[in-house]
Amino acid sequence: MSHTKTTETTTQAARQQPEVDRRPLARQRRNRMLLQAACIVITLFMALPIYLIALSATSSRAALQEFPLSFIPDNFSLETMETFLQSTGILGGLINSVQVGIFTLLLSLIIGVPAGYAVARFAFPGRDPYQLFLLFTRALPIVVLSVPLAQLFLQTGLYDSVIAVVLLHTALALPTTILITSSVFLGVPRDVEEAARIFGCSPVQAFLKVVMPMAIPGIAAASIFTFVMSWNEVLGASILTLNQRTLPAQVLTSLAESPLAYRFAGGFLLVVPALVFIFFMRRYLTNMWGSTIR
Amino acid sequence: MADISIKGLHKTYPGSTELATNNVSLEVAEGEFMVLLGPSGCGKTTLLRMVAGLDFPDEGSISIGGRDVTYLPPQDRNLSMVFQSYAVFPHRKVRTNIGFGLVMKKVPRDEIERKVAWAADLLQLTPYLDRYPAQLSGGQRQRVAVARAIVMDADVLLMDEPLSNLDALLRLDFRAELKKIVQQLGSTTLYVTHDQVEAMSLSDRVAVMKKGQIAQLGHPITVYEEPADRFVGGFIGSPPMNFLEGRVTQQGALEVAGQSTDAPEFLAHTARTGGLPVMVGIRAENIYLEQRGIPGTLDATVEVVEPLGHATLLTVDLGGQTIKVQVASTVRVSSGERVGLRFDQSAIRFFDTETQLGLTA
Numbered sequence: 001m002s003h004t005k006t007t008e009t010t011t012q013a014a015r016q017q018p019e020v021d022r023r024p025l026a027r028q029r030r031n032r033m034l035l036q037a038a039c040i041v042i043t044l045f046m047a048l049p050i051y052l053i054a055l056s057a058t059s060s061r062a063a064l065q066e067f068p069l070s071f072i073p074d075n076f077s078l079e080t081m082e083t084f085l086q087s088t089g090i091l092g093g094l095i096n097s098v099q100v101g102i103f104t105l106l107l108s109l110i111i112g113v114p115a116g117y118a119v120a121r122f123a124f125p126g127r128d129p130y131q132l133f134l135l136f137t138r139a140l141p142i143v144v145l146s147v148p149l150a151q152l153f154l155q156t157g158l159y160d161s162v163i164a165v166v167l168l169h170t171a172l173a174l175p176t177t178i179l180i181t182s183s184v185f186l187g188v189p190r191d192v193e194e195a196a197r198i199f200g201c202s203p204v205q206a207f208l209k210v211v212m213p214m215a216i217p218g219i220a221a222a223s224i225f226t227f228v229m230s231w232n233e234v235l236g237a238s239i240l241t242l243n244q245r246t247l248p249a250q251v252l253t254s255l256a257e258s259p260l261a262y263r264f265a266g267g268f269l270l271v272v273p274a275l276v277f278i279f280f281m282r283r284y285l286t287n288m289w290g291s292t293i294r
Numbered sequence: 295m296a297d298i299s300i301k302g303l304h305k306t307y308p309g310s311t312e313l314a315t316n317n318v319s320l321e322v323a324e325g326e327f328m329v330l331l332g333p334s335g336c337g338k339t340t341l342l343r344m345v346a347g348l349d350f351p352d353e354g355s356i357s358i359g360g361r362d363v364t365y366l367p368p369q370d371r372n373l374s375m376v377f378q379s380y381a382v383f384p385h386r387k388v389r390t391n392i393g394f395g396l397v398m399k400k401v402p403r404d405e406i407e408r409k410v411a412w413a414a415d416l417l418q419l420t421p422y423l424d425r426y427p428a429q430l431s432g433g434q435r436q437r438v439a440v441a442r443a444i445v446m447d448a449d450v451l452l453m454d455e456p457l458s459n460l461d462a463l464l465r466l467d468f469r470a471e472l473k474k475i476v477q478q479l480g481s482t483t484l485y486v487t488h489d490q491v492e493a494m495s496l497s498d499r500v501a502v503m504k505k506g507q508i509a510q511l512g513h514p515i516t517v518y519e520e521p522a523d524r525f526v527g528g529f530i531g532s533p534p535m536n537f538l539e540g541r542v543t544q545q546g547a548l549e550v551a552g553q554s555t556d557a558p559e560f561l562a563h564t565a566r567t568g569g570l571p572v573m574v575g576i577r578a579e580n581i582y583l584e585q586r587g588i589p590g591t592l593d594a595t596v597e598v599v600e601p602l603g604h605a606t607l608l609t610v611d612l613g614g615q616t617i618k619v620q621v622a623s624t625v626r627v628s629s630g631e632r633v634g635l636r637f638d639q640s641a642i643r644f645f646d647t648e649t650q651l652g653l654t655a
Contacts, residue, residue, distance in 0.1 A: 191381035194348050197368040198375045198452075199442070200398030213385040 050271055057081060057268035061261050084265035093250035094269065097231060099162050100246055101273075104169040104230040105223055108177045111170070113219060116181030117207065121190075134175040142172075146239045153240055164240045169233060173226040180225065184218025185211065220284030228274045296359025296449040296482060298322040298345060303354035305340055314340040315351070316506035327476060327483045329514075331493040332503035333529065338486045339454060341503070345484060346452050347371050358449055369398075374446040378455040380439045382427045388414075389423040392441045399446075413441040416475060433464045440472070444479060451476070453485040457492060469495060490530045494518060502526045521643065524650040527575045533607065536581075536617040537645070540574040550574055551613025553592045555637065561644060561653070572653065573645035578607065578620040580641035583627065584634040591634030599629050610635065 056064060060077040085091055118124065119131060149168065153159040158167070188211050196206035212219075237249040245253070251266040258266075300320040306313055315337040322328045330338040343349040345356055347368035355364045363371050374395060382391050390397075392413055396406045414420045417437040427435050436456060443451060456472070457465045473496050476483055487493055493500045494514045501511045502525075510522035521527035527535035540550040548557035561572065584591045597616070598609035601623060608619040608627065612635065619635065627633065644653040 189379060189381065191377045191379045192383060194346075194368075195375070195377055195381040195383070195442075196394075197348065198346060198373065199395035199446070200369045202367070202369060205398075210383055210385075214383075216385075 050275075053264055053267045053271065056261075056264035057084075064260060064264075080261045080265050081268075084262055084269070087254070087262070089245060089250045089254075090247070090266075090269075093245050093247040096162055096165075096241075096244055097247040098273070100165045100169060100237075101227050101230045101277075103162070103166040104173060105226050107166060107170045108173040108226050109219065109223065112174050112177030112222065113181050113212075113215075115174075116178045117185050117211070119178060120182040120185035131179075134178055137171060138175055142235050142239075146236070149236070150239050159240065160242045160244050162244060165237050165244075165246060168236045168240060169226075169230040172233065172236070173229055176225050176229075177222040180222040181215060181218050184215045187218075188214045216284050220281045224278055224281050227277050231274050231277075232270070296361075297324045297326075298450060298482060298484065299357045300341070300345070301355050303341065303344060303351045303356070305337075305344060305349065305351045307340075313337075313506045315344070317354075318506070318508060319354075320501060320508065320511070322482055322484060324482055325480050327485065327496060327498045329485045329487060329493040329497035329500045330503055331487055331490060331500050331529075332509075333488060336503040337506040338488075338503045340506075342452055342454055342484060342486045345450070346373065346375055371450075372448050373450040373452060374443040374448040375452040375454065376436075376439050376443045376456040378458055380427075380432075380435045380459070382435055382438050382442070384427050387424055387426055388419060388430070388438050391427065391438050392419075392423075392445055394442060395446045409445045410441075413445045416444075417441045417471075433460055433468065436460060436468070440475070444475065444481075449482065451479070451481045451483045453483065455487050455489075456485075458487070458489065472496070491532065494530070502529060504529075519641075520652065520654075521575070522652050524573060524575065524645045527643065527645075527652075531577060533578050533618040533620070535575045535577050535643070538574040538576070538612065538615050538617065539647075540572050542570040542572055548572075548574070550592060551615055553613065555590060555592065556639070558639065558642070558644075571647045573647050573650070575643040575645055576617075576637050576641060578618040579605075580638040581617070581619045582636045582638070583608075583619065583621050583625060584636050586632055586634040588634055588636075591636045594633055594635050596627055596629050596631045596633055599627060 055071070055073055057080055058073060058076055058078065060075050060079050063075045063077075119127060150159070153164045158164045192214070193206050193211055196210040197203070201209060232248060233246075234248045234252050237246045238252060241249060248270060251270065255263060255266070298321070300318060300322075303315050303318045304313060305315045318337070318341060320328075320341075330341060332338045340349060344351050345358075347363065347366055347370075350365055355362060357363060358371060358373070383394065386394070389410055392410045393406045396409060401409075410423070411420075414423055417440060419434065419437055419441055422430060422434060427438060430438070436459070440456065443453075457468060460468060469492060476496075485492075485496060497514050499512060500514045500517055502509045502517060504525050510517055510526045517526060518530055521530065521535065524537060528537070538550050540548055542557050542561050543549055543554065546557055546561075547554040548561070561570075586593060592612060594610045594612040596608050597611050600607040600609075604623060605620050606623050606625060606627075608621060610617055610619050610633070621627070645651065646653055
């Protein structure tokens, strides 16, 4: 009985199949090629200006005037960079900028990570207004804030110091830090935290040993945001400082009346640290344990 | 190892008016495997979480081994737990996952290594000790969670639906394995599940919960054979117990679907006035197929025939009421056939139609 049935199915399978339509396969292949092409175009769009700036900054002054411009660094020279670095206020500005960037990063993480955790985990009264209020700091343009800010810092004696810029940048960075980290903390399952409690952690230990490490990608993303924002921010830094300028503020003041080489060198020096920082933080963005956090 | 004593637990979650647990009291003896069984929302997980210290009760008390733990934080209760979602730490390797609790307890390192090796061996995790959980399958992750719990030598082992995220075949395997391990350890275990098969197969005693209260507490076979009320009978068993509207006549006969059979002694006695309505409960495997017309059988019509391999499940129409009948797979019957049903008299249970509570002699 069962034998006959098996034979029946086999004969059916052996019957002539209709011709296979291979067009979807070709379409899939074409779409993949298009995606690759798009990636290349976008990469070029981003990378080409940076390359050109780097090229100009590391070429001799004379090479800048050549026509057509060479795309290969054949006349490499540090002359331009050296002159730029020796200009007044540049080295100081560089040091100030690094300091401001690092302190802003630390301060915004120290305040922002616990705040993000609180927003993600606890239903405290006034949570929604708090989240809205956070966004308000970014709603007002810095130009509007500049006069009261300058006055405030003059009164408190913080004017024209690294601390002043750090405080301003921290205020600017906190909303993104809190929002990014809170969304990542939301992604950390509550069970895992509870498991930590069961197996001997106090609430603080559970946060430090289990929740924080799982939130590293988000904290890295927030760090990149904060550092790059602080590094690039010009307006607030220009308003709050006079002699203790950050690099972009310093470059900005002298940009209009400086030679082309100076501009390229300044641009290069502004781009590089942010790129280096992103390069190092990038590996924390994609998480480190194989696949997704679950 | 220790016993658990729960007295009068009340719990309402914030923002809800319904009691998650309503005056629940439960004694779990030392070394006992107690299963909390019930549908979702019955309060079984809430009860477990209060024993774990993850939630605090509004009223009542919990003590473990004679020590009051009602409002102690989880880390001070000396218990361990297996979570439904495994809840392994994704940023730690299997080895440090298993040893996590021991490290927190500041156990000497060689002791930790010895215990992790023992647990890994027991749960066949030895080849995976240096992997991250993301590199393991679901079943292996659950093994890690169990290993992490059993190395603790805790007073109490809590399990929150530990098998429900595994696929059917794996669940069957792991269920037996879990029973073996827990028997070896001999630890007091509180196990939450909504799967009555798990409850039956694992437990020493089972507490069936309904709407925040314990509906019946007892040995699994007792709960299966003598459900305390209609809810328990309908919840335990697959297919669930059949319920038929019936009536005890003045003459002491049982009338179901317009046909009468013999009523058991105790019911016939209590047939005070004519026509006492009762709910008749009988399990599918306690109904036998007979030729139609034999005395003592009920006439019925087969509606659906479902061969299951080990048995055949019939859906039968009995005078307008639908019931399930389980017959041997060798029985040849087709839908639409008219048959006679004979109830195993010793397996019939009776319930009050109003209170839904079981009636006994």
